[in-house]
Amino acid sequence: MHTIVCIKQVLDPEIPPAKFKIDPEGKKVIPPPGVPPVISVFDERAVEAACRLKDKHKGKITVISMGPGKVADVIKHAIAMGADDGFVLQDPAFENLDSFGTAYVLGKAIQKIGGYDLVLCGRYSADWNNGQVGSILAEILGISVVTSACDIEAVDKKLRVKRILKDGYEVLEAPMPSLITVSGEIGLPRLPAGMRLMIASKKQIPVWKAQDIGAEPSALDKANAHLEVTGLSVPARKTECEFVTGNTPGEAADNLALKLVKLM
Numbered sequence: 001m002h003t004i005v006c007i008k009q010v011l012d013p014e015i016p017p018a019k020f021k022i023d024p025e026g027k028k029v030i031p032p033p034g035v036p037p038v039i040s041v042f043d044e045r046a047v048e049a050a051c052r053l054k055d056k057h058k059g060k061i062t063v064i065s066m067g068p069g070k071v072a073d074v075i076k077h078a079i080a081m082g083a084d085d086g087f088v089l090q091d092p093a094f095e096n097l098d099s100f101g102t103a104y105v106l107g108k109a110i111q112k113i114g115g116y117d118l119v120l121c122g123r124y125s126a127d128w129n130n131g132q133v134g135s136i137l138a139e140i141l142g143i144s145v146v147t148s149a150c151d152i153e154a155v156d157k158k159l160r161v162k163r164i165l166k167d168g169y170e171v172l173e174a175p176m177p178s179l180i181t182v183s184g185e186i187g188l189p190r191l192p193a194g195m196r197l198m199i200a201s202k203k204q205i206p207v208w209k210a211q212d213i214g215a216e217p218s219a220l221d222k223a224n225a226h227l228e229v230t231g232l233s234v235p236a237r238k239t240e241c242e243f244v245t246g247n248t249p250g251e252a253a254d255n256l257a258l259k260l261v262k263l264m
Helices: 041-057 072-081 099-113 133-141 194-202 249-263
Strands: 002-007 021-023 028-030 060-066 085-089 118-122 144-155 158-165 168-175 178-182
Touching: 002 041, 002 072, 002 099, 002 133, 041 060, 041 072, 041 118, 041 144, 041 178, 060 072, 060 099, 072 085, 072 194, 085 099, 099 133, 118 133, 133 144, 133 178, 144 168, 158 178, 168 178
Parallel strands: 002 060, 002 118, 060 085, 118 178, 144 178
Antiparallel strands: 021 028, 144 158, 158 168
16 A cells, blocks of 8 residues: 655744744745744644554555755654655745645646555645645545545555544545545654664655656746735734722622623
């Protein structure tokens, strides 16, 4: 069984708010110095789901990630968890793409890799939270898609997926290959083991550019993007405090109840 996992490098969600800064003109986040980026939390769950399937059915896990800088670090993190190989998609033409452009690049890379039984993505990324790439990617690849999975099983060359709903869950069956987006309810990811860390540190991660995957320049043209960021700002924080009093504890409780009713 060959599983391909799409992962993304994001700013560490645990960075102090004081270090989070943006470039309003460039409409982008400024990476804080001294704080390395990390794998997106739901993508890490997707790697965990792939590792569980590999534990049961053997096979191979390939991870791919698109982005600038030292994105190979998240590939090595996935290999330390149990993945076998990985590829970095890095080209100036890949920068600042919308969800459709990102899915297009990932799709071209997956088509080049070929021979897959399952594609896994995180439910959504921990930075923009759009949750669109997985479904668009499935459309590009021409395969079925199941979103928000909390459990995945491979049975008789089919996939049995437990999918989270607002009021419970449902169990679906999908053919191989299919694309599944993984939710946090699948459970905590495993910690990279010592031997796997050594393997990952020595692994050479190939870098693919646009020409390596046969990406068409028109599909990467920002003028053809489906989404445009018109503004980016940090929300203004405002704190108000009001003391609710009364001549007696009972009267203070009544006054508090009246205040809460007005707010509803």
